[in-house]
Amino acid sequence: MGIKSFQGARKQQANAVEETPLKVSDYMTTNLITFTPDQTIETVMEALINNRISGGPVINDKEELVGIISEGDCIKQISESRYYNMPMQDKTIEEHMVKNVETIDGNMNIFDAANKFLQAKRRRFPIVENGKLVGQISQKDILKAAMQLKGHNWK
Template sequence: MGIKSFQGARKNQNATEEIPLKVSDYMTTKLITFRPEQSVEEVIDALISNRISGGPVVNDKNELVGIISEGDCIKHISDSRYYNMPMEDGSIEKKMVRNVETIDGNMNIFDAANKFLNDKRRRFPIVEDGKLVGQISQKDILKATVMLKSQNWKK
């Protein structure tokens, strides 16, 4: 009696499927952005209604000029309450973080995850040719790992 093979059909070993591992493959491109002249109240309303924790601040040319977060808004509210002053209708230009660290859209998704851990940030904007093109968040990294969990993560 002959020996039967239980391996089944083999896949072509030379065919390598391109696994998307770049930040640009997982970044969000439809962003909720803010303008420097917007009020803190407008930003708070947008953060709550869109269920986001912050967002990039851009000028008329879509150039990144800062980032505003829930924490920046809370600090504004806290300061006004602490000094028993009414909240001023000031713009977010004075409240936003100006020196925003960005990352390259071509960065490996796992290097980006490491950057999140080391820099303790919740989001990184992606800028190309001086224009804001997207943003990657910690949640985007988690979504990418779920999508890739059945793949071989070598690269």
Template structure:
């Protein structure tokens, strides 16, 4: 008589959907700036909210640029060098107008590679011409901590 091995009925294996898209980890509530704001207002906001920069939008919430703490430091340095008043300078004079964006459907690991190749700290996400979020290097790090128990 042969030996039978019974393991019981096989259960249907369910594959848990692991969120890997940029839109799953991007920041949606953003501190934004407007082109007619003063650099002093931007500096105050950066300090108050403990951020290193943010998107510049128009009244339709369309992305028109980015302003960073580096842009503000450059302004401070140049205004001291040329002995010009700081309050006259506006965001539109210091912002980066040609902003590279990424797709919210991009895989976060592809986004990590894009951070490395572009040497940026943040990328805005735009849908239908409107700013919908921003992903930072810190968001990528947070995503990897959430995924560390999963298979990559």
């Protein structure tokens, strides 16, 4: 005589993670504060302070990503302006922004994106589609995604 289970048939449990959207594009910020290469360092510094951000993408008039400017880039300019005894009011960000910008694919899984953050030691990655800036993913966005997935099995 076999042992009988009194539990009903269990519903086949689907992998919870696969049902949850895990793409970078689902968690990226699309309402971005952007800059243009001809903006002055001073106006960028004001925007960073007023918007409580640590940097942002630089785009041209076709909304194509041409660089990234960060607090660090601005601080470097402050330091250099003192060292060379040159005012910085008229300095544009074009010569101070990072031009060779590493981007991230909007279809990338957030776990792979988290790994890319660790390897690259960056605070943010822009997302570009068809040459145009469409969003940005930050370390904080990855944290938010992880908190939404709390309790799911991560496989």
